[in-house]
Amino acid sequence: MNTRSVRRTGISLIAIGAALAGVAACGGSDSGSSKGAPAKEQHKAGSDFSPVAALQAVQKKTDGAGSAKVEMTMSMGSVMGLQGGGALAWGDGTTGTMRMKYTQGTMAQTMRQMGAESIDARYLRDAYFANMGPQFAQSLGGKHWIRYGYDDMAKLMGPAGAVMKDQMQNSTPQQGVKALLASGDVKKVGTEDVRGVQATHYSGTVDVAKVVGGSSGLDAKTLEAFKAQMTQSGITTDTVDIWVDKDDLLVKKTERAATKNGEMNTTAFYADYGVKVSAEAPAASDTVDFTSLIKPKASQQPS
Template sequence: MSTKTVRRVGATVAMAAMLTSVAACGGSDDGGSGKSAEKKDNGGAVAKVDPIAALRTVQKKTNGAKSAKVEGTTVMGDTMSMTQSGSLDWTDGVTGSMTIKYTGGSMADSMKQLGGDGTMQARYFKDAYYANMGEAFAKQAGGKHWIRYAYDDLAKVAGASGEVMKDQMQNATPDQGVKALLASGDVKKVGQEDVRGVSATHYSGTVDVAELTAKSTALSAEQLAEFKKQLTDAGVTTEQVDIWVDKNDLLVKKIEKGMMKTGELNSTVFYSDYGVKAAAELPPTGDTVDFAEMMKQAQSGSGGS
């Protein structure tokens, strides 16, 4: 495998994963503060009109569902735009399979330079995720189609933001957006809206990314300072988080929006079929190259940039 290929695929895929995880909100379980409103009867049922109390129930129900089908789109300035679909299980860490297609930005350009169409199969496990880069990549990688990204290795590459990424990748459950709104203390009920034919309650709030990270991760003071600097350098400050919840107190849609120096952050995700089977099979060892080994080749190689 050429050094150029190692650098292009290893660095761009890894960093795209890291940045996506930073954009995805996490949060503590403590919840925010809010003033309780008087409960009102709605068609014979007691309605939850206090958004904090309602979201605590949503967080508990969604987390307890353990698995779901996931479909969404993400745009990160001129770095990438992508679609994703599949199923995830969060019974014990996050496992599952997703089909990811890079549709624009420098990430899609890198995939096309390797001869692919931008489509990638991803499988998630407790300690790593695997990406199938396709036939074009395999021709330059000794016939191997899959790259293994150990979360510990990605954390080492990206410093403090890598530690955050590691936490996000291992705990990227649907209820994270709900926890983010609870932790922010800034949440309001917008009203009832239709989401793909389902009546859902819309909640919205603004999250300070650095402040939320300080609450929800075990970063040291030095790591937190480094992470805040990385956010500042990237132009990331706050995110607007909107979620939609069905009558069963399950999350059915989430939108996260923010700004970076390279453009807008915009992620929309739909959740359905809670309780679906979402197992993932480890790719064959003989068909897998390790990201850490790729990085060693890149550092020791004398090929092009």
């Protein structure tokens, strides 16, 4: 593989890695609206009431918090390993900043070939921007940032890109709660310590082919959107565990899913809900659009 091919592959991997990290950290797509439980059914997560009623309260409280600091790790078969941290906000699209490092797999190998294993990412409502540092910038005419527009990704990647666009524009951490509700077999495991915080642990496994209806606490539209998203993502089963503090806020989430590219494992920790989050697009003079980098020039011969 020549230098040009490595660079184009790396640019595509940045798109996948940064998008997956943002989705994993912020919890996945929140397609459609979900109906919360009536006021009389809302209870504290740590109470003795049913897990469904308790998680409906968690869903509402976490969604309404608006932002949080996040630490996450993610792996997918032999394809990738990733760790990152930053601050993200949700509600009007996913916004915020994260720093990520590729730790293993073919993606990490390719990134090392380009002299960069870590990237800084800025998430805005219609796009995210990735900065791989000064060495990679030399191959971009001195520009440090690559812009990945969600509309462009949706067009180029087909159904997978459309799913990714939806996830990046509608993510909230409470998607993990929604997955548990959709599983139909959510269980309260017990109370555990999570980084010094006493938290109630819930667990469940979603079988996409057996996504439940009325007993989930989700309306039909939300349930169908959730099932379609999982199917398009190549996920057949998804085991979700969440830990919730006394204020009905997520403090930890793990997911283990079977995908077309191998088992995907993610872990995310949440803290400082309501933190101020700001992210601005980099200067246009220091930015290049990824669509102009992945299209081969007509004069170039295939490598």
